[in-house]
Amino acid sequence: MEDITRGGQFLVKETKCENVFTPEDFNEEQIMMRDSVKEFVDKELWAHKDKFEKKDYAYTEECMKKAGELGFLGVAVPEEYGGLGMGFVNTMLTCDYISGATGSFSTAFGAHTGIGTMPITLYGTEEQKKKYVPKLASGEWFGSYCLTEPGAGSDANSGKTKAELSADGKTYKINGQKMWISNAGFCHLMIVFARIEDDKNITGFIVEYDPANPNGITLGEEEHKLGIRSSSTRQVFFNDTIVPVENMLAGRGEGFKIAMNALNVGRIKLAAACLDAQRRTISGAVKYANERMQFNTPIANFGAIRAKLAEMAASAYAGESASYRAGGSIEERINARVAEGNSHQEAELKGVEEFAIECSILKVAVSEDIQNCSDEGIQIFGGMGFSEDTPMESAWRDARIARIYEGTNEINRMLSVGMLIKKAMKGHVDLLGPAMKVAEELMGIPSFDTPDYSELFAEEKELIGKLKKAFLMVAGSAVQKYGPDLEAHQQLLMAAADMLIEIYMAESAILRTEKLAKSKGEANVKEQIAMAQLYLYHAVDIIAQKGKEGIVSFAEGDEQRMMLMGLRRFTKYTNMPNVVALRETIAAKLVAENAYCF
CATH class of the missing domain: 2.40.110.10 (Butyryl-CoA Dehydrogenase, subunit A, domain 2)
Known part of the structure; x- marks a missing residue:
């Protein structure tokens, strides 16, 4: 159990690519579940999208009943209460793929299976579970x-x-x-x-x-x-x-605890519920770009459009990578607790609670990515994108709530850093030791050796390590300066949170791609390599900007100069990637496949 990485430890403990769960690791059962959910979405939801936009509440209820008949409402429910008793990753991928057509159904599904059913399965007495959960799992009740x-x-x-x-x-x-x-x-x-x-x-x-x-x-x-x-x-x-x-x-008096733990689960599932919406939005944009002719050529041939498609794909890919990485970590933790003799209730509660930091990170990152993705989708469609006749405007409207649900993104940003500091105080994550080492490194002379970057992602992984140092430098100094009063400095917390978010998302994309390259060969995953590198490029810029914002808010004089110098050192590439070439590699694949194909 102690060998399993704990929540928040990604910041101070190197993760090997072999130890992360990725969408390419779906087993046969998970692939069957994914495909049956996609079939349901295409047949019952996507084909009747107009009904959802015309406020056909009865049709939403009808589709929820069908989802119950197919077993989708009981994926996470133990078999003894009428559910399928599947693992945490299965519940995530169901949330993921059922979200693709419309936010209306996704919301009804999420509210019912998550915060409507889960509090009883996790906190209910045996009598309560036997009385209510089978009805909820089957769709007899909502x-x-x-x-x-x-x-x-x-x-x-x-x-x-x-x-x-x-x-x-x-x-x-x-x-x-x-x-x-x-x-x-x-x-x-x-x-x-x-x-x-x-x-x-x-x-x-x-x-x-x-x-x-x-x-x-x-x-x-x-x-x-x-x-x-x-x-x-x-x-x-x-x-x-x-x-x-x-x-x-x-x-x-335990209602607040129930509410907070329900939100932890809800946050990672909300992130999952933004993923297929992104894939479908990107696919719709690619198809339109291939069909729309201007100046006697498809607009998919224009660099400005190709750049948008590539950026949309890179964000979606990073979101998938991080969501399933965290989902795999949670399932591993749950299984370890069950093996130790914990009840299903206790194991799931503690398993998700362990990764509450990652849940908040994902909720923020992926909800903002789907909004950006749908916004760019409208832009690619041009004037047609603003029309109700195309799916882009409804995708944009549906995406907007995701930044408010399950605790606003502002709350979740502050929570992610706050929970990390609390874990450090309890000794669950050693932040102090690494932060002190970073402070010592700042006082030392930097190495001028030429590093060996012959292996795939050698430089990128070194850079991720330096980005972690940048966060530890800023957060460590802020904790030293303000102590328990840090929570009153919300703008500083928000800047630190953005650094933390980008580290987890960028590292997840790198680890997934490294694992993929080892199994399929680098030549066969060059687009995924480009997406991971493109995401990291932006993450470095964001961390440099937010780090500077944080440092100047609390440090002055020599301390400020020293920290800004350290930040420049920690956010510096040895070999800057050709961003235009990366985008072109990604866009060429999307346009050729006429869809998001990763």
């Missing part, structure tokens, strides 16, 4: 998650909804208001968070909902939203709603 309130968004624990115990101690009476509740319009069960008396933390409850017998529950009208138009989103009002005491989820 779930929703009632956490957000008008005055409690990012500050989830500040909710005002109250739960009052009856005089006979047999029921709770819930009063309050929830908003932005996905699946509210067709759910049969709600995970509701309320405060008992003046408890410090909220408590979770399983609340059944039957429109014929509403039990004090009323729903607001459907919200009219920028995107995810046929995802049911309503306010939910509780007026003396009676809930049996046995429907409390976990213990009293």
Whole structure:
């Protein structure tokens, strides 16, 4: 168990390419699952995309029932509760490929399988699981998650909804208001968070909902939203709603813990749910670029368009690489805990919690990449991209919510660095030792030896190591200067987070490609090599910029000069790549294959 890399350790421990899970490592079962999900998406969702844009909530519900019949709603649910009992990577790839057609269905699916079902499978009593989970896994019932309130968004624990115990101690009476509740319009069960008396933390409850017998529950009208138009989103009002005491989820005051752990899982699955949307957006853009003639030639022949396609592909490739790397790490950790005798509940909770830093990193990076990808998709389509007649404008609108879901990207940026520092304080990740070594290195004379870069990615991996030093230099000095007050310096935390994000994403793309090159030969993966190098090139620039922003915010005089000099040293290539040539290599493959083909 101790040999398994812990969450956050990527920063201080070298990862070998053989030890990362990649999409090329899907086993036969996973390939079958991927293909059956893609078939469902093409037949039921993509072919009826217009229904989702016209707010056909009934069709969303109908498709959710079909997904239940096919077993997709129960992929993560243990077999004893009616699910397929598959591993964490299987649940991720289901989220990935089911997201490709429309954000409306992806949201309904994610809300039901994740925050609607998972809190019961992970925190429920045996009686609760037997009573509710089989219905949720089959699609007989649908779930929703009632956490957000008008005055409690990012500050989830500040909710005002109250739960009052009856005089006979047999029921709770819930009063309050929830908003932005996905699946509210067709759910049969709600995970509701309320405060008992003046408890410090909220408590979770399983609340059944039957429109014929509403039990004090009323729903607001459907919200009219920028995107995810046929995802049911309503306010939910509780007026003396009676809930049996046995429907409390976990213990009293443990609702905040449930909410936070549900968000960890939700974050990595949200990243996965942006991946196939990117692939399909890129494929649509490539097809249009090959068909659209201007100046007597397809626009796919123009360098400006080819640059866009290449950049879109490189981001998608890095997102895939990082998401499945983290998913593989989580599954490995879960399996190790099960082998040690942990229950499924405990193993999954602790496995995901271990990699909460990576979950936050992925949520930010991939949600921003899908927005950029769909935006460039519109640009490639030109005026047609702005029209509802093409899929690009709906892709752009649907993508926008991803930066707000599961904790805003600003919250997740600060969380990623904050959680890393807490892990260091607990001794789970040794940041102090490496940070001190970096400080010593800054005082020493740099080496002027000519390094040997004959092996694939030798320079890139050395550069990744230096980027890690840049982060340790900035974050280490910031912690020394501010100590526990660091969390008050949000702009500094945001800059450090961007450095951390780019390190994980760039390293993941490099490791995946190195593994691929070893199995298929470098000559057969030259486009993947180009994408990994292109992503790293941008990561170096971002880390240089954000590092400088961080340093000048807290260091002055000689200390500042020394750190800026170190930053330049840590973000310097020996052999700068030809970015135009890299883009051309990637674009040529995309245009020839007429699709995202990696």
